[in-house]
Structure formats: structure tokens, C-alpha cells
Amino acid sequence: MFGRGPNVDVYLPARVPVRENPYIRGESGQLVYQFLWDEYADWYIEASKTRMAPSSTGTSPSASTTRRVLVYVFDTCLRLLHPFMPYITEVLWQQLPHDGEALIVAPWPQEEGEEKLHVDREAIDQFRRFQALVRAIRNARAEYKVRREAGREGGVEPGKKVAAQIQVADPAFREELEREREVLSLLGRVDGEKLSLTGIEAREESSEGPQAVRLIVEDGLECYLPLADMVDAKKERERLSKQAVKLEGEIAGLEKRLSGTAFLAKAPPALVESTKQSLSEKKEQLQTVLASMEALGS
DSSP, X not given: OOOSOOHHHHHHHHHSOTTSOTTSHHHHHXXXXXXXXXXXXXXXXXXXXXXXXXXXXXXXXTHHHHHHHHHHHHHHHHHHHTTTOHHHHHHHXXXXXOSSSOGGXXXXXXXXXXXXXXXXXXXXXXXXXXXXXXXHHHHHHHHHHHHHXXXXXXXXXXXXXXXXXXXESOXXXXXXXXXXXXXXXXXXXXXXXXXXXXXXXXXXXXXXXXXXXXXXXXXXXXXXXXXXXXXXXXXXXXXXXXXXXXXXXXXXXXXHHHHOHXXXXXXXXXXXXXXXXXXXXXXXXXXXXXXXXXXXXX
């Protein structure tokens, strides 16, 4: 129906839940609701911004396909939702390019027959891998954002774009990522000028080393985000140094307590065991902090 275009244009129409029984109201309505939010809005509308935006040479050649996909999917979802909310879906449908007088008499979306949409399984699989990659980058950014909001000054700023080195074993998928560089940059908040795509065999030659956050998305797909972009190295070292001093003081206090014969003789066994466990945990935390400081360098 749409031809073999970018994977995101092929993926979305095939994901519309047309097979659901409209008479099973709760389940069917929830599936369409989730699709509209999780797939249509969160992924396709956002991705379409890179195709719809005018360039120096005019409108992007893929803008026409993008418009068709946007209208087709929204039209189909309105038909699926019409049994649940007939008035609002009718009003919205009338604003779209359409055939027929009213949504109430429009044909129900078909999964079989002449109108059946061609499903490109390879394109669907590749876009799911693309989604997994973007989610991994988003999650890493969110983790460092939490650090920032918790008062740890080194956390990444929410609006900051970061560099990324993506290593892909599958040449076909690497080519697809090259075509979708703009979408990847937009959805993952990645700096397009500092985005590199290489084969997985280039791992040993990576200059990032321990200076990067390593994300293993799946077998044959990894991403490295430089810590220099994720944190302010100087502030992060200062924070870690203070944390190390604090932990060293706590460890010294616990060791002193456990070395006292009076404490061991009078304290309940459960308290002694709890103190030993706390000491072990503090030592592990200190090792983690020291390792992080070493990774940041001097």
C-alpha cells in the first residue's frame, strides 16, 4: 500500500490493531488507546517531524508518504474507536481526507482481501531494534538526570544532546540507521554531528574505553555514550571524593565497633551480624566509588 519506504513508515500501519473484536469493548478499546499513545504519538508523530520539516531544498521527498501514513493510521483508529465514542470520532473523521458521507457507514478496517496491508516483517523487526536502541539511550540519560535532580551536580542536563558511538554487527541494520540518523538524533537526543555508526568489530579500537557509558542493547548492537557528555567530570570527581571520605569514616566507625570486646559480648547476635553486613556493604560501596573515580581519570 505504501511501498518499501523507511522502516518506520512500514512498521506503524502494520501495528494498527484491526483484528480486535469491537464487541469486546474493554480489551479492544484499551488496545487502540495504547497503540495511539505508545506507537502513533510517542514514536511516529515524533519521527515524522524530521520528514515534514522544510529543508533548504524544499519539502522532503518522504513528506508525502509520511502524510499518507499519518492520515491512514489515524483514519483506521477512528474507525476502530467509533463504536466506543461515536460523536467525537465522527467529528474528527470529517476533518480528514475521506471517502463517503459519514464514519458511521464507513467500511470496517479489513485484515484480509484486496485491502489487506502488506506486512514487511524485516522492516518491523528492524524498527523494533531501532526502538530498543532509542530506549536504551533514553534510559541512560534518565539515570543521569535522576542523579542531577538528586543534587548530584554531575548529571546530564535534560535538553543536552550527547555524542554516541553505535556499533552494529548487521550491515543491513547499520545502513538503516544511517538513513534514519535524523530520527535517531531527535528521539534519543543525540548530537547528529557526533554520532558514529561502526561495525561491532571496531570495539577494541574504540577511543572511548572506560570513559564511556556502555549500553548493550542486544547481541550485535551496542552503544557508547561518552561520560564527558553525560557528566561534568570535575564536579563528579568532587562529589565522588566527598562520598569516598564519608564512606571511609563510616567504615572506620563500624570496624572500631566490631573490634570492641564489650560490643561483641553484650550486643545481641542479630545486631552483631547486622553490623558486619553493614560493614561489608559500605566497603563494596567504597570500591564502586573508587572505581568510578579511576574511570573519570585525574
